[in-house]
Amino acid sequence: MKHHNAPYTSTTNACKLCKPLGACLAFRGIEAAVPFLHGSQGCATYMRRYIISHFREPMDIASSSLGEKQAVYGGGPNLKQGLKNVQTKYGARLIGVATTCLTETIGDDVPGLVKEFRREMAESNGHGELPALVTVSTPSFSGTHMEGFHAAVKAVVEQMAEGGPQTKTVNLLPGFVSPADIRYLQEILKDFGLTGIILPDISETLDGPAQTDYEKIPAGGTPLKDLKAMGRSRATLEFGRTLFPQETAGRFLENRLGVAWRPLGMPIGLRETDRFFEVLEELSHRPTPSLHARERGRLLDAMVDGHKYVFGKKAVVYGEEDLVVGLTALLAEIGVRPVLCASGGHSGHFAEAIAAVTAGLLPEPPIVREGMDFYDIAEEAEALAPDLLIGHSKGYHLARKWGLPLIRVGFPIHDRFGGQRILHLGYRGAQSLMDRIVNALLEKKQQDSPVGYGYL
């Protein structure tokens, strides 16, 4: 077991989700793909409900719906029947099969079963072209939804990417960010004149327009042909500082297919975004396009305009490790003091990533804790007397208890509207976060003031 700062045996109000959920989200960002859980029916249904409540979009996750008999004799027949049904009814061109704790424990050999399925289908030859089948091992008893997400991305790259003559294309592996973030990344790449492949791309699949017909599989997602082409791209930009000590999709592409790997932090806040734009300048041989340079300028202007409202305010930041790292960078840059950075994840690299992105900005480093739940966070935070919380909806009960503003970011947002459209990344995301942080503090000040100032 890796670093686990939490002192208790039990988990109360978890600050993480289970591994297969992350895999389903990643698979949802691929063109014509259906996420498929090999396990009991409940897993798929619970995760669908959880994801739907955030994105307010359809989220079909197929299941092999194992029952008691299959748990004893193996889930192979159900898996194969399920794959066939998803192929024929949904017309899936890629099925992303993630395992669950049930099928991991009974020891189903999913890659082997999928191979058998392919062979059987080829022999019967009755179903036309078989969809691509990507398998990923995601036992819920090891790691969080973010490990599941990254494992699925890695599995897609490992099982789909093909080598060949190098193209001018650039791969971008953004991690789990919002549809609005992905749309913005697409815009940035385009403005730099770069052809990019973003994996996964949930910009349309989890934030689509109103429809006349129910789309069996929502349009959008990383194009299937691009999955193959990723192995021929000239570089891979991959976000997520806490990931990099492990094998990642980006590193795999470099080691196996010779695609240059450019690991970066999630570009949240000024300096992490600058690093991202520097790499883009280098790859495109162009200076930052003026539209983006001006956005950066406006961000700096806002940082000056707003600095007094936020200086010295103490923040508790929680959620997925790389998101927290980015948010902490932003807070430190604008003069907020992050006092506690907490995550349910436990990469073992959370603290060093926080230290790297806050270098030279903080009088004293924040407390950084991995493997935390909200009971631990509450206990730790109470003594720190924070002024605001930054994280997803599940910290609301603490914000309410302490009467503090909660700046909702990341996933899940279950108690506000528009979670899928929150922008976190880049200069534009930093601007939007800064506006929201300043306004939350002003609102609190106004609320608590007996005067009721009209100018603040």
Next chain:
Amino acid sequence: MESVIFEERQNQVHRKGTQPFDLACNKDSLAGAVSQRACVFCGSRVVLYPIADALHLVHGPIGCAAYTWDIRGALSSGPELHRLSFSTDLQERDVIFGGEKKLYRALRELIDRHHPKAAFVYSTCIVGLIGDDLEGICKKASKKTGIPVLPVQSEGFKGNKRAGYHAACQAMFRLVGTGDTTGISKKSINILGDFNLAGEIWIIRDYFKRMGIEVVANITGDGRVGDLQKAHGAALNVVQCSGATMDLALMMEEVYGIPHIRVSYFGVEDMAESLYTVARFFDDPKVMERTRKLVREELAGLYPKLQEFRRALTGKKAAIYVGGAFKAFSLVKAFRLLGMDVVLVGSQTGTPADYRELHDITDEGTIIVDDSNPLELSSFLKEKDVDIFVGGVKERPIAYKLGVGFCDHNHERKEALEGFVGMLNFAQEVYNTVMSPVWQFVPRKNGAGLKG
């Protein structure tokens, strides 16, 4: 249109009037069909969840607890321990070496911290496989802490939600009969199958109070361990909901000789009839008179308001897809009261008798469906040109994506829909959705793009 229905599922869909009624149900969900069903654990969790002074510990990996944290708006008038999410958060080494020690330590830790009146320990898929002795650990923890520690045999894969209801009832039944029943009135009942979503059980309790009937235990909305322990002192079990708590009523009937009746608090007709049924049971003219007066008073205020809604809603079309079929009966009647036509009705876990009754009370042409899925439901909504779809969270995006109105009649609702006042809230919500101006702009009504 029919092509979205899997061959294996053809006999789980019926169109009234086309052929003799013989709907297949009670089947395992078809692999790959994206069933809207959940699992055994989910069934147990939703039934026991509202017991507010108990500790609810989910023994398994984190997902099962995380996805059910504060999931329902089941309100409590006192303690709110049920709103916290507790898990043993099993890790790989626990799966290999067994989770018993961790479970015991977690129980001790949490009981010391929160002083619950009892603890429910939910088994999940994996616990069923690694063979932890849940019963033994619970017994040991109970001995040590002095409170009832009850195993809930809710391994997810061992069936659907209904198996979970049964496991929950078995766990609760262990509490029943352990408390003191002195002083309980002869005219007393237990309310079963109401979960106090948006404070609904308080509305119902008030009605019974006005009738002069004592409520011994809420099972389980705003529930308390102590009330369950003396629930065997009640004269009658009044059971709502398709099957969530029926098993408990049957067990109590067998062991304690307490009869039960089935009721529904949704809609005017069923609400009134439920109160009359209880009144008739006690065979006391005073109770009956008070009941008549209550219904009269409630309806006097309600009808004029309902008539207004009815004027606007007459002829609009409704679709229903709910977990248990029993709720669907009341919804069909409620829509009829609003002048609306029900064109689709289905459930996740209905029984042959349920579907027979649905067939009897619906109009010709109505689609009746068992264990449906997004592809089928969306095609039915379109075919029938529905104005409002009633279901749970998983059904909502199906409706909204097509530009169809929606009403959440499931666990996450925040408006009370039970009782006479609930009918008014329901009418208001249906009205708010159906009359919204947004539908005239959606592609379904207005074509896909800009008109030049």
